[in-house]
Amino acid sequence: MKRIYLDYAATTPIRKEVRETMKIFEEKIFGNPSSIHKEGRTAKTALEKARNLIAEILEVKSSEIIFTNGGTESINLALFGISRTNKKFFKKPRLITSKIEHPAVLNSMKQLEKEGFEIIYINVNKDGLININELKNAINENTILVSIMYANNEIGTIQPIEKISKIIKDYQNKKRKNFPLFHTDACQAAGYLDIRPKKLGVDLLTLNASKIYGPKASGLLYIKENTLIEPLIFGGGQENNLRSGTENVSGWIGLAKALELAQKEKDKESKRLIKIRDYAIKNILKIEKTFLNGHPKIRLPNNINIIFLDIEGEALVLKLDKFGISASTGSACHSKTLEPSHVLTAIGLKREAIHGSLRLTLGKETTKKDIDYLLKVLPKIIKELRALSPISLKK
Amino acid sequence: MKDKKNKKKTKKIKKENTDFDIFNVTTPPWIYSETVKKHFLHPKNFMKPNEEKKFKFNAVGIVGSPACGDVMKFWLLIDEKTERIKKVRWRTFGCGSAIAATSVLSEMLLENNGMTLKEARKIRPQDIVKRLKGLPERKYHCSVLGDKALRDAINDYYRKTKQYDKIEIENGKIIDKVLKITDNDIEKAVLEGAKNLEEVQEKTKVGTGDPKCIKEAEKLIKFYLKKYNLYEKK
Structure with a gap:
């Protein structure tokens, strides 16, 4: 059976161009970039080429790019690295984030709370947009860092990053301070949006390769020059002393190639996917007792998140899998913790509704034909599962 | 002697290493057991949409809440003379293993001319899990609900037949x-x-x-x- 993969927000396959670039490297170069002999120098050159390419795409300096093992590590480095080293300048150090961040941010914040930081979680509205006034009021003289994700991985809502950075800049100018710093997790955004840090006005920006058709365990943190930050991983002093460990050169070359292509193609691909996305949403909502989560317009071109009342999401995902379709859900039964999605909770959904959530995320291979197949099987599956269900919730 | 043994060991490890072939990774066909798959995809004895009005029953049990993510409901037809379960219908709001667990429980109840209420009351979650050929531990709560809904239905039967002393x-x-x-x-x-x-x-x-x-x-x-x-x- 043909598989229809609609879980690109979970991860993407590695695209051919990236695979080939990595292959050439892996076949010919194995040296340690720290070695001064020929093999080492070759590896070092390849690594710096990758860094320069990324710097060019992001319109930043090469020295502002720190490679990491993926998005989670990049986020950890940003949050812990900034907070721990700068806390000495603050009486009661405060960090601000939102309630719908990726677990990499939220669980890091939890740990920082244990270490004595005050954490403020900004609410979002029913569309998943953060409450700007609340954020404005939360910034005070003790605030070290604000971390707000660019686009949400579950509901696709895109935050007004430029507007937030303006609020922070205004505060800095008024108080003549360099704080708070502003970090954004742009992992889900890199395939579709403008991610240039200067344009966005951010001091730190997280990216990874596995959401943009690059290899897994490969990411980066952009750190604006002259920002005081300390490492999480200690050792041989690689990555400007901020991330020790022998460099994952092929992974980072793959990231550079994937990012180059993703940013080059983003406008065309966004346009194509928005059409397919809106066609899918319009037709899925024809099934009774359904509604869309996230903002109808200010959302990632590839994200669809819909509630089907009276059924449970894991059962729905398993049935879709039998029909060759890969999807995801925010239901408690699906999660390791057995807790319903924190994002869907934050946008004000009741638990009983959250259990019936389905996330479909489109990508490079998705066509209208795939959606037509989905639209053929989905109503049947929903009907079957509802026939088994003893409850009937009101919309 | 000892050396010989060690030699043997290293040889074995070597062999295992060469056996490991990443190009031969097979995808497990399903995340739960085959029995769970069978019951989830082809559930038995559930109450069909138009059946509710016609179906004759003398006990109903329900447990769980939509907010918690699992609700199970049983309808039973119990022979008043023998107190054996003659007919079973159910509905479940929940994940794949919850649906399978209720389906397999309904099958258990109807075996050997129908279980007596006394026997049915003794069914415990582990019995259901065993019949399903295993469930991930974090999914146990789903099947726990199945037997609870059943006991709730049995109490309902005793209440309806005014045998209050038998309610547990x-x-x-x-x-x-x-x-x-x-x-x-x-x-x-x-x-x-x-x-x-x-x-x-x-x-x-x-x-x-x-x-x-x-x-x-x-x-x-x-x-x-x-x-x-x-x-x-x-």
Whole structure:
């Protein structure tokens, strides 16, 4: 059976161009970039080429790019690295984030709370947009860092990053301070949006390769020059002393190639996917007792998140899998913790509704034909599962 | 002798290493057991959409709440002479393993001319898990609900046939001492849509056996309405 993969927000396959670039490297170069002999120098050159390419795409300096093992590590480095080293300048150090961040941010914040930081979680509205006034009021003289994700991985809502950075800049100018710093997790955004840090006005920006058709365990943190930050991983002093460990050169070359292509193609691909996305949403909502989560317009071109009342999401995902379709859900039964999605909770959904959530995320291979197949099987599956269900919730 | 043994060991490890072939990774066909798959994809004895009005039954049991993510309901037809379960229907709101667990339980109940109520009451979650050929541990709570819904239905049968002494209460606080109605029964009535004492009484008869408990029952109704956010918006 043909598989229809609609879980690109979970991860993407590695695209051919990236695979080939990595292959050439892996076949010919194995040296340690720290070695001064020929093999080492070759590896070092390849690594710096990758860094320069990324710097060019992001319109930043090469020295502002720190490679990491993926998005989670990049986020950890940003949050812990900034907070721990700068806390000495603050009486009661405060960090601000939102309630719908990726677990990499939220669980890091939890740990920082244990270490004595005050954490403020900004609410979002029913569309998943953060409450700007609340954020404005939360910034005070003790605030070290604000971390707000660019686009949400579950509901696709895109935050007004430029507007937030303006609020922070205004505060800095008024108080003549360099704080708070502003970090954004742009992992889900890199395939579709403008991610240039200067344009966005951010001091730190997280990216990874596995959401943009690059290899897994490969990411980066952009750190604006002259920002005081300390490492999480200690050792041989690689990555400007901020991330020790022998460099994952092929992974980072793959990231550079994937990012180059993703940013080059983003406008065309966004346009194509928005059409397919809106066609899918319009037709899925024809099934009774359904509604869309996230903002109808200010959302990632590839994200669809819909509630089907009276059924449970894991059962729905398993049935879709039998029909060759890969999807995801925010239901408690699906999660390791057995807790319903924190994002869907934050946008004000009741638990009983959250259990019936389905996330479909489109990508490079998705066509209208795939959606037509989905639209053929989905109503049947929903009907079957509802026939088994003893409850009937009101919309 | 010892050396020889060690030599053997290294040889074995080497062999295992060469056996490891990443190009031959097969995808497991399913995340749960084959039995779970069978019952999830082809559930047995469930109440079909148009069947509810026609189906003859003399006991109903329900457990769980939509907010928790699992609700199971059983309809039983019990032979009053033999107290054997003759017919079973069910519905489940929940994940794949919850659906499979209820389906397999319904199958168990109908074997050998139908289980007696006495036997049925003895079914425990581990029996269901065994029949399903295993479940991930974190999924046990799904099947735990199946046997609870069943025992709830059995109590309902004894209540309907006025055999109050046979009602067995578990983990609940008895509110109506005469009819053995618990806080769980009231919770269930509220989850089924009852909004006040009269409506809860329609479902549970609470307070008709022991009128002294009415105040407490009303308090509980308010508590559960609030708990599940079921107050009607005005």
